[in-house]
Amino acid sequence: MSGAMTERHTLGEDEAAPLAGLAARVRELIEAAVLTDVGRDEARAVADEIAALTERLRAVRRDAPPFLVTGAHRIDRQAGNPVSGPLNPVAPPVDLDATADGIVRGEFTLNDVYEGPPSYVHGGVSAMVLDQALGMAAAQTGVGGMTATLELRYRRPTPLGMPLTVEAKASRVEGRKIYASGTITGPDGRVTVEATAMFVTPQNFLVQER
Numbered sequence: 636m637s638g639a640m641t642e643r644h645t646l647g648e649d650e651a652a653p654l655a656g657l658a659a660r661v662r663e664l665i666e667a668a669v670l671t672d673v674g675r676d677e678a679r680a681v682a683d684e685i686a687a688l689t690e691r692l693r694a695v696r697r698d699a700p701p702f703l704v705t706g707a708h709r710i711d712r713q714a715g716n717p718v719s720g721p722l723n724p725v726a727p728p729v730d731l732d733a734t735a736d737g738i739v740r741g742e743f744t745l746n747d748v749y750e751g752p753p754s755y756v757h758g759g760v761s762a763m764v765l766d767q768a769l770g771m772a773a774a775q776t777g778v779g780g781m782t783a784t785l786e787l788r789y790r791r792p793t794p795l796g797m798p799l800t801v802e803a804k805a806s807r808v809e810g811r812k813i814y815a816s817g818t819i820t821g822p823d824g825r826v827t828v829e830a831t832a833m834f835v836t837p838q839n840f841l842v843q844e845r
């Protein structure tokens with residue numbers, strides 16, 4: 636387990652690039668594992684080779700996922716974030732950017748690894764992408780928070796294998812509560828999922844920041 640209090644190593648660009656390359660290869664591996672139709676013996680042989688590679692990576696291990704030097708906020712610096720982290724093979728990854736007026740936007744495509752209903756994106760994956768985008772939009776107001784509520788409206792199925800857009804913006808701040816909303820849009824420009832959320836800045840976080 637990676638504790639919240641663990642000191643994080645911050646990767647320089649030259650350190651991050653090969654690790655991002657590794658994650659990209661593992662992403663290909665994950666998709667290949669989901670779709671492969673090799674025989675049983677070949678599957679066992681490949682599993683053994685992967686186990687050996689895993690041991691090589693484990694040989695030198697950090698206590699917690701590292702940070703990146705880029706990014707203005709704490710969580711979007713997280714190299715291992717499961718939505719946007721370039722070092723996390725589980726992340727699509729969604730490359731999220733914020734404009735000067737606080738709109739967080741990203742374009743991404745989800746492959747069969749993220750399938751829910753046949754040929755469509757899993758609803759929990761859409762929720763995860765929106766949680767991250769709305770959370771980053773909330774952080775654009777100054778200080779971010781933990782997701783206290785997240786409400787989704789799945790308007791139409793979200794297609795796999797096609798370019799999608801996520802957009803989010805904070806609407807208001809009331810004390811430690813930050814409200815935000817956003818959407819996922821399909822390649823035809825139609826909204827597939829709408830989300831609203833409320834983030835709460837933990838009291839102890841404000842104390843730590845002083």
Ligand SMILES: CCCCCCCC/C=C\CCCCCCCC(=O)SCCNC(=O)CCNC(=O)[C@H](O)C(C)(C)COP(=O)(O)OP(=O)(O)OC[C@H]1O[C@@H](n2cnc3c(N)ncnc32)[C@H](O)[C@@H]1OP(=O)(O)O
Binds near residue numbers: 769770774779811838
């Ligand atoms: C750690 C610091 C974070 C800052 C980050 C800044 C950098 C950002 C950079 C980049 C953005 C990245 C984006 C990330 C996106 C992903 C985020 C996640 O996935 S978060 C994981 C899932 N969420 C949880 O695990 C929460 C678990 N819950 C909690 O920790 C607490 O319950 C928490 C913090 C939400 C509230 O705890 P309390 O002790 O501060 O709350 P009380 O003082 O009781 O309430 C404050 C007010 O909020 C309302 N409230 C609290 N929780 C509520 C809820 N669930 N529903 C409705 N209202 C709620 C209360 O009624 C109260 O309102 P009244 O002041 O009386 O008007």
